[in-house]
Amino acid sequence: MQIAVVGGGIIGATVAWRLAQHGARVTIFEARQWGAEASWAAAGMLAPGAEVTAVSAWAEMALASARMYPAFLRELEAASGVRIGYRPTGGLELFAGEAELADLASRAEPQRQLGIASRAVTAAEAMALAPSLRAPAGSAEYRFYPDDATVNPRDIMEALRVVCGNAVREQSPVRAVLWRDERAHVELEAGGEPLVFDAAVLAAGAWSSEVDMAVPVPSTFPVRGHLLGYDLPAGSLDPILRRGHTYLLQRTGGAFLAGASMEHAGFDRAIDPAIVETLRRNAASLFGKLEGLEPRPWVGFRPATGSGLPEIRPLSGQAPRIWLTCGHYRNGILLAPETARRVSAGLLA
Ligand SMILES: Cc1cc2nc3c(=O)[nH]c(=O)nc-3n(C[C@H](O)[C@H](O)[C@H](O)COP(=O)(O)OP(=O)(O)OC[C@H]3O[C@@H](n4cnc5c(N)ncnc54)[C@H](O)[C@@H]3O)c2cc1C
Numbered sequence: 001m002q003i004a005v006v007g008g009g010i011i012g013a014t015v016a017w018r019l020a021q022h023g024a025r026v027t028i029f030e031a032r033q034w035g036a037e038a039s040w041a042a043a044g045m046l047a048p049g050a051e052v053t054a055v056s057a058w059a060e061m062a063l064a065s066a067r068m069y070p071a072f073l074r075e076l077e078a079a080s081g082v083r084i085g086y087r088p089t090g091g092l093e094l095f096a097g098e099a100e101l102a103d104l105a106s107r108a109e110p111q112r113q114l115g116i117a118s119r120a121v122t123a124a125e126a127m128a129l130a131p132s133l134r135a136p137a138g139s140a141e142y143r144f145y146p147d148d149a150t151v152n153p154r155d156i157m158e159a160l161r162v163v164c165g166n167a168v169r170e171q172s173p174v175r176a177v178l179w180r181d182e183r184a185h186v187e188l189e190a191g192g193e194p195l196v197f198d199a200a201v202l203a204a205g206a207w208s209s210e211v212d213m214a215v216p217v218p219s220t221f222p223v224r225g226h227l228l229g230y231d232l233p234a235g236s237l238d239p240i241l242r243r244g245h246t247y248l249l250q251r252t253g254g255a256f257l258a259g260a261s262m263e264h265a266g267f268d269r270a271i272d273p274a275i276v277e278t279l280r281r282n283a284a285s286l287f288g289k290l291e292g293l294e295p296r297p298w299v300g301f302r303p304a305t306g307s308g309l310p311e312i313r314p315l316s317g318q319a320p321r322i323w324l325t326c327g328h329y330r331n332g333i334l335l336a337p338e339t340a341r342r343v344s345a346g347l348l349a
Helices: 008-019 056-081 098-114 123-129 152-168 205-210 273-286 331-347
Strands: 003-008 025-029 091-095 119-121 141-145 149-150 173-179 183-188 196-198 200-201 222-231 240-243 246-250 255-261 296-303 309-315 320-327
Touching: 003 173, 003 183, 003 196, 008 025, 008 152, 008 200, 008 320, 008 331, 025 098, 056 098, 056 149, 056 152, 056 240, 056 331, 091 098, 091 123, 098 141, 119 123, 119 309, 123 141, 141 152, 149 152, 152 331, 173 320, 183 200, 183 296, 183 320, 200 331, 205 296, 222 273, 246 273, 255 273, 296 331, 309 331
Parallel strands: 003 025, 003 200, 091 240, 200 320
Antiparallel strands: 091 141, 119 141, 173 183, 183 196, 222 255, 222 296, 240 246, 246 255, 309 320
């Protein structure tokens, strides 16, 4: 099968790699630069402990993908020769105040049902796990999620670039993907005759619904996030450290991240100094070593849908070999391996 993949982020790239492994001849059309959008901006938490708070099909998918990660990374490293930063260090979360404690209480039973491991830790144990942790005034609870991990998404994209090789066409925005005569016709913004494939996969992140598919597709839109990068010596923080919407993590090699904001601001790439200041203050109030440091901010566009859930399915009964795979929102790094498994199994069945 000849298959077009629209979008060179982690979703399109992982799907393309899996399809090629199953014998498909794949072409990946990337509008701008390989892996330079949400998949570059992401923190890289693989953190069901924080993200999965209710029993649902989505929760099962997230957990299945998390379980696949170690083998997925080993395979990708071996195939590409690229070393991928991965830290299975667990996540430490602190809860203080009524709303945060209610959140902790409400996730306990669903997480138990789903088999998400966690244990209460004392303030002293929390300080031992994260020595620069600043305990909040008043009472707090601490919970450790041993199976949470982090990965460097930029390493994953570099490795996927190697394994996708000359299947990749950068600076090639797709205008339309149309199903005609049992084939997918891919029209480029640059014009010219449509390119004809046996199948196509739409994985254009927050931009997915801008591609003309001739039938209605669920609207995708960006939820912008600011993240802050700091330089701290490697070994400054072991587990992911979280409180409410604030999280801190350190990558292998030392890069230290604090995030993240959520804004409905369209595709505006401008850094908002007020948001940076709030993130900076929240991060320093959680981790003393950040006090007084100047961070490097960046933004990215989480690909959202109205339902908050990803769309991973054939476009419609009339276009059985055009697949949507978009709307991975806050967890596209986590969900990539299981997404690719589903799309390749569905398309090549
Ligand atoms: C601040 C922030 C923090 C995050 N942290 C995490 C995290 O810790 N863990 C986690 O799991 N997830 C995280 N995410 C979410 C994660 O980044 C996304 O869910 C994931 O990267 C989505 O991947 P994607 O391939 O769908 O989209 P993208 O990476 O955005 O890729 C889509 C690609 O399609 C291309 N494209 C667009 N239109 C066209 C067109 N017409 N033709 C061809 N190509 C096109 C774009 O140029 C882009 O390269 C975070 C996101 C942000 C912004």
